[in-house]
Structure formats: C-alpha cells, structure tokens
Amino acid sequence: MEEWTELPSGADKRDAVAATAPVFSREISVSEFCCHCCYDILINPTTLNCGHSFCRHCLALWWTSSKKNECPECRQNWEGFPKVNILLRDAIEKLFPDATEQRKDDVQQNPDVSRSLAAFQKYGSDQASAAPNAGRTDPRGRGFFSGVLTALSCVAVVLLGYHWSSRELEDDLLVHKPVARWGPEEVLHWLGQLGPWASLYKERFLLERVNGRLLLTLTDEDFARAPYYIENSSHRKAIVAELDRVKTLGVKPPQNLWEYKAVHPSKSVFLLYALKGSPRLTMLYLYLFDYTDLFLPFIHTICPERQPLEEEGLEDVPAKLLDPKEPAWKQWREFLVKYVLLPYQLIAEFAWDWLEVHYWTSRFIIVNAMLLSVLELFSFWRLWSRRELKTIPHRMWNHFWKVSTQGLLVAIFWPFIPQFVCNCLFYWALYFNPIINIDLVVKEVRRLDTQVL
Numbered sequence: 206m207e208e209w210t211e212l213p214s215g216a217d218k219r220d221a222v223a224a225t226a227p228v229f230s231r232e233i234s235v236s237e238f239c240c241h242c243c244y245d246i247l248i249n250p251t252t253l254n255c256g257h258s259f260c261r262h263c264l265a266l267w268w269t270s271s272k273k274n275e276c277p278e279c280r281q282n283w284e285g286f287p288k289v290n291i292l293l294r295d296a297i298e299k300l301f302p303d304a305t306e307q308r309k310d311d312v313q314q315n316p317d318v319s320r321s322l323a324a325f326q327k328y329g330s331d332q333a334s335a336a337p338n339a340g341r342t343d344p345r346g347r348g349f350f351s352g353v354l355t356a357l358s359c360v361a362v363v364l365l366g367y368h369w370s371s372r373e374l375e376d377d378l379l380v381h382k383p384v385a386r387w388g389p390e391e392v393l394h395w396l397g398q399l400g401p402w403a404s405l406y407k408e409r410f411l412l413e414r415v416n417g418r419l420l421l422t423l424t425d426e427d428f429a430r431a432p433y434y435i436e437n438s439s440h441r442k443a444i445v446a447e448l449d450r451v452k453t454l455g456v457k458p459p460q461n462l463w464e465y466k467a468v469h470p471s472k473s474v475f476l477l478y479a480l481k482g483s484p485r486l487t488m489l490y491l492y493l494f495d496y497t498d499l500f501l502p503f504i505h506t507i508c509p510e511r512q513p514l515e516e517e518g519l520e521d522v523p524a525k526l527l528d529p530k531e532p533a534w535k536q537w538r539e540f541l542v543k544y545v546l547l548p549y550q551l552i553a554e555f556a557w558d559w560l561e562v563h564y565w566t567s568r569f570i571i572v573n574a575m576l577l578s579v580l581e582l583f584s585f586w587r588l589w590s591r592r593e594l595k596t597i598p599h600r601m602w603n604h605f606w607k608v609s610t611q612g613l614l615v616a617i618f619w620p621f622i623p624q625f626v627c628n629c630l631f632y633w634a635l636y637f638n639p640i641i642n643i644d645l646v647v648k649e650v651r652r653l654d655t656q657v658l
Contacts, residue, residue, distance in 0.1 A: 257277075480552055
C-alpha cells in the first residue's frame, strides 16, 4: 500500500497508466478505471452503493484500519457485503493487461494486503452465515412459492388432524375383529368396501340382518337365489372370492391404506419410504419376495388387461378382488417400459385408482410422484450436462448398498422404535414430503435458469 501512495499526484499515475495501455484505449478516460483511494488502475474493483469504486485490497485496508462499513470517499455506509464488480474487472483487464499484471504482482508482494484481505473476507463470511437469507430474496417468485408451501402445509396439518380425530381406533377395525363376531352393520361395511357396484345389494343384506356367522355359511348358489338375487355372475364371483379370503384369515383382509397400516405397520412405513427413495428396487423386491399378495394386484391395477375384463363383464370389479392370474405379455411390456423410464408414474397411476377411497391422500401421493419424477429428470440432466453418464452403473451400485444397509439397520432396530415415532414418520412421508419436494423443484428450476444465463 505504501509503495503506490508515495507518488506525488493522481494525474501522474493516470498518465503512466495511459502510456502502458493499448492505442485504442486513449479514446477512453483513464480516470474512469482508477481507484478513488490509491489513484492507480483498479485491481479486483469493488463498487459500493454510493457508486465509488475501489481496489479490493484498498477497501480491505481501509476497513481494517477504521472498522467502519462506510465509503472512504464520501463516508456513506454500504449495505450488505461489497462484492467484486465482475464487468468492470473484465473491462480493465482487457483494456490495460500490462498495467493490471504489474499491479497484481505488486499487491501480492505486500504482506499487509494479504492479511487485510483475509480478515475482510472472513468478516464477509461471518456476516453471510449470520444472515443466510440476506440478499437472496427474489420478489418475483419467492413470495409466491412461500405462500404455496404455507397453504399446502396448512392443508396437510388439517387433513392429518381430521384423520386422527375421525378414524376408528385400530383395535376396533374389522381387520382385527373375528368375522364370527361381526354384526349386520359391520357386514354392510365389509360389503360396501368391495366397490361401488356392491351398494346395489346392501339393502338386501340389511333386510336379512346378515351377521358374521350367517355370512360364513353363504355360497355362490345362495347369492344367486332369493332373497339376495345377485344375477351378475361377475359380482357373485368377486363376493365369493373375498368371502373365501375372510374364511381363510378369520378376519377382514385389509382393503385400504389405513387397514393395511393397522395390519402391517412396519411394512407400510418401509414401502412408503422405499417407493419414494428407490422405486425400481422396491418393485423388484415385491416381485421377488411378495409376488402374490402385493405385486400381482399392483401390476393388474396399473396395467389392466382391459379386453378380457370387458368381455367377461368384469370391468367394474377392482382387480384386487379378482383371482389374480399371471399378467399377459402386453401388461409386462407396458410395466417394464414405465419401470425403466418413469417408475414414479406407476405409483401415481396406482394412487389414481384409489381416488374414490382416499380422496386427499391419493392426491398428495400423485403430486409427490410427479415432483419426484421431475427431480429424477434434473439428476439425469446434471449427469448428461457434466458428461458423467458413465458413472450411472457405479452410482446405482452404491445406491443399492446404501439402501440395503439402511433397510437392514431399520429391520434390526424396528422392535425398539415406539409406535408413535413410526406413525409420525409415516404421516410425514405421506403428507409433508410433497411440500418439501415442491421447494426442491423450485430450487432446481432456478439453478437451471442461472446456468442457462
């Protein structure tokens, strides 16, 4: 700092800079590119709010000696932490390359400058960590998306409170109550859960006061005759198939999300998080280890074999109530294409099929599946733009071992986890994770927009 402040006048320095500049720069006023502190060519120029520009090290030396956040020229306080003016720096380095290099060499040899710059930069880092959101607000979009996230969070809280306050206690669900102890109202509840088509026969069951014991004695011939008169053979087939499952289990099999969670609390949390984080591995797991109970109903729901069902008159009967058979090649082909390219779309289609049963919950799952698809697309885009597609097999292998290790640890410690904690994890992934993913998608879009610019 002392070496360049000893020169007698700023005019002499400007003349010296002009002499070392290219010929075409003589048409430009050299004073526009000189520091207001040392009157020499600007190095890493920093422009304050007042409009005065200083060398970065000159401003650091001033701040170190005065400990004031104000302009050395006009004493006006600056806002935030001053940053290097990139446009002005590039212009100076292009117009005055020789003078710039000479000045950089002189600055680097001064130890006081290095210490002042380090202290100045540390001050800026501390200021940024103390106020991480300062200077990052985006009035064009931040307020809107914050409002959307707040509204969705309120909806999720209200929905969660309503579900907790209005749903039956798990101990009173039919999935825990032996069928022989069912009353007429519970038989009607079981019948109504088979589908909208079953409501045609509710009145007949009510008039006969069919309870659980009587239900166990009914056969296909009984349903076809008086007083039930179920003439549609496909409806009789679905009722008898579900009744056989009830007889085998002794209780009502789970037919919606909440009943499945009551019967299989650990598996429901596992599937919810696994399908969210690793949909392809989870579907492969279902194929290998839970083929009949979960995978077959899943593939028949998302890739239905429409023509045979229409020919048999079974189009209004859910696939899960029919005797699941091996999927046709057409179903496998549709499933495999979506499995490789859009696995989250399979989850969204499965949730769409349950809209009548889980109105809001299905919508949260569908939105979350769409957001996860977008985030996965962004991940592949980053790999492609960085030319790192060759690393995909290695990443997949690491991901497989990571998921396997986490699954093993959860299986070991699951018996020791309180039920309340499991419920909180379940509802968090179900209702609040989509809200978090909205913010992640917005950040990815902004990052992509910044890269394009």
